[in-house]
Amino acid sequence: MQDLIGLTPVTTPENEERLAALAREIWEGYWPPLIGEDQTRYMVENFQSLDAIRRDIAEHAYEYWFVCAADDGRIVGYTGGRVEPETNRFFISKIYLKPEERGKHFASAIVRFYTELCRSRGLDAMYLTVNKGNVLGIRAYEGNGFSTIDAVETDIGSGFVMDDYIMEKRVG
Structure with missing residues (x-):
């Protein structure tokens, strides 16, 4: 089966700027009902902004990709993360899709x-x-083989907390 996506690495300052704009668009369109307007703004500024993206790449060896639909090349979202040598795992920090692109098996x-x-x-x-x-x-x-291995509450500053599950997929 032909894959649904192509991935374009984010490797230039111009693409980093495009990524930050896309992140803001996706976050502002999805997260406020789940975590509120204030925390959404805070998280965009601290974790999805141009400065945050550049910091992650420079200081933490993050890799980012635009997710493009294979049929016409439109950008449907973005993803990114980094290798953790100490655990021999890849941390997927971000998988975010535009609202109109959800439910089309791009995440799979x-x-x-x-x-x-x-x-x-x-x-x-x-x-x-x-x-x-x-x-x-x-x-x-x-549905893609991840299982919950832990639950965490992480203080991210300014009175905000991320209340998350940690999910893992073995690839051996």
Whole structure:
């Protein structure tokens, strides 16, 4: 079966700017009902902004990709993460799709991409965090072989907390 997506690495300052704009668009369109307007703004500024993206790449070896539909090349979302040598896993920090692109199996295609990436790099597993209220995300990850291995509440500053499940998929 032909894959549904193509992935374009984010490797230029111009693409980093496009990524930050896309992140803001997706976050402002999805997260306020789940975590509120204030926390959405805070998280965009601290974790999805141009400065945050550049910091992640420079200081934490993050890799980012635009997710493009294979049929016409339109950008449907973005993804990113980094290898954790100490655990021999890939941390998937971000899988975000535009609202009109959800439910089209793009997330499954992204997981297949990461499965192959992990195998090619000799990693044992991949993992991610997902908001406990993100029922659609949890269902998608479970359907793609992830299982919940922990639950965490992380203080991210300014009185905000991320209330997440940690989900992992072994790739061996």
